[in-house]
Amino acid sequence: MNHFLHTSRPNPKPWPTKKPSHRSPLLSLSLLALFASLLFFLSYYSLTPSSPSPISPFNRTLSSRFPQCTSSQAPFLGEKFLWYAPHSGFSNQVSEFKNAILMAGILNRTLIVPPVLDHHAVALGSCPKFRVSSPGEIRVAVWNHVVELLRTGRYVSMADIIDISSLVSSPIVRAIDFRVFASLWCGVKDFDCFLASNEQSSLFDSLKQCGSLLSVLNGKVDICTYAVGEDCRTTVWTYQNGDKDGVLDSFQPDEQLRKKKKISHIRRRRDVYKTLGPGSEAESAPLLAFGSLFTSPYRGSESYIDIHEAPRDQRIQSLIDKIAFLPFVPEIVSMGKEFAEKNIGAPFLCAQLRLLDGQFKNHWKVTFLGLKQKLESLRRSPHPIHIFVMTDLPEGNWTVNYLGELARDSHNFKLHLLREEDELVIETAKKVMAAGHGLRFGFVPEDFGIGGLKKHCPSEILPDVLLYIEESVCSCASLGFVGTAGSTIAESVELMRKSGTCSKQSLTKS
Ligand SMILES: *[C@@H]1O[C@H](CO)[C@@H](O)[C@H](O)[C@H]1NC(C)=O
Ligand SMILES: *[C@@H]1O[C@H](CO)[C@@H](O)[C@H](O)[C@H]1NC(C)=O
C-alpha cells in the first residue's frame, strides 16, 4: 500500500543547505546588469498602459501585457511550450521530470525545465484517497517557490544535476530553461542575476504575479495559456493504447469514500495526444501547463499516466527507452567514482539506510536486518569489509544502534561516509555550478544574450549535491548494495547500478 503513498516521500537530506560561496569579482558587474534590468523592467511596466489592478487569470486583457502571445514577431517564434509542477523530494521530482519529457515528446512541445525544488516546498497529497492539491494550486505553489529560489540565489536547474544531453542533442525533445522562458514570458531580462535584496522585492512580486495566471483551475485561460485541469482524481493519460478514449479506469473511488467525501470523481482513461494534441483546443496555446505529473502503479492501474510503450510510434518508443534511466551529469558521476577509487580504495558494500521521516521511522528493524544478513553472507575474508554508508541518521545517533555496533567493530568492518562539509562535496558543487548544463541547451532566441546571463550571474549559494554523489558512490560498490525498502533513493541507485553508470564514466582530469 505504501508504495503508492510516496507522493511525499522524503529525502534524507532536506535540500535547503545554505553554503555561501566566494563572492565573484564579477559581482559588481552583475549588480550593474541587475540595475539596468530593473530599470528595463520598471519602464516595461510603466509603459504598459493597462490597469494597475492585480492580474486576474481570467482577464483577457492579459495578453496585451504579454505581447509575445499575440503577435508573430514574438520572441517565441511560434514555439510551443509545456510546463508542469513537480513536487516533493528529489527522486519524485526526477520521475516527474521523465514524465514531462515524455509528454513534451508526445505533444511535440518544448519542455520548460524546472529547477530542483526544496524537499518540503510543495506537496501533492494522496491520489488513492482522492485528496490532492488541484493542478492550479500546485502550479502556483511551484511557480512561487521557483521565484523564491531565484530571489535567494539558490536556483539549480534540474538539468544542472540530471544529464539530458543525449535527449536534446537528438531531435526527440526540445527544452528551454525556466529562467529563459520566464524572462520572455514575463518580460523580465536577466532575473537570474537578481540577488536577495529589498530593492528587488517588487520585481519578484511581479514575477509571482506573472505566474499567477497558471492558477486557473481548468481549461483555456487566454490565447497564451492552456491550463490542464485534469488530475489523478479524474484522469489516467494514455497514448495509442487501443482503448476507446474516455473509458473508465479500473480504479474508482469506493462507495465509502464517495459517501464520506461526497466525491463525484470518475476516473477516465484518456489519450493525451487526442485530448491535448493537434486539433484540440489546447494545441493553439503557446503554453500548455500541467499540474503534477506524478504517477505510480496502484491496484493494477496507474494513478495518472499509463504510458509504458508506444509500438506504433517509433519516435516515442525510443524516447521511452531513453528516459528509463537518466544519469547524473558527468561532474557528479565522476566524483562518486573518484571517492570510491581514491578514498575507499577497496571493494566495498553500499548501505543506504533511510531511518528518519515518515514511514521509515518505524522500520529500523527491517532496514538493519537486511544489512546484517548481507554482511553475514560476506564475512569470510580476514580483512575488514569496507562499507559506504549513506543515511539520514546523524552520526551522533549511531551509538545505540546497529550502525554504532559496526563502527565499533573496526576489526571486521571499515565504514566510509561523505559529509556536506567534505572538500570533495564542495568541489563537486562548484563544478556543477560552473558547468551550468541547464543553460547550455535548448531553444534560446538569438537576441536574448544567454551567454552574458550565464557568465555574469554566479549563484551565490552552492547547491547541496551530497545525495547525488552518494548515489554515484553506491553505483560503484562492487560488493553489492543494500537499500531501504520503499525508498525511491534505493530505486534510483539500483537503476544506476543496472545501467553500469560507474564503469562507463572515466575519472575527470582536474
Ligand atoms: C480586465 O481588466 C480590465 C482592465 O483593468 C477591467 O476593466 C476588466 O473589468 C477586467 N475583466 C475581468 C473579467 O476581470
Ligand atoms: C514538432 O514541432 C516542430 C517545431 O514546432 C516542427 O518543426 C515539427 O515538424 C513538429 N514535429 C512533428 C512530428 O509534428
Ligand SMILES: *[C@@H]1O[C@H](CO)[C@@H](O)[C@H](O)[C@H]1NC(C)=O
Ligand atoms: C539523536 O540524538 C539527539 C541528540 O542526542 C536526540 O535529541 C534525538 O532524539 C536523536 N534522534 C534519534 C532519531 O534517535
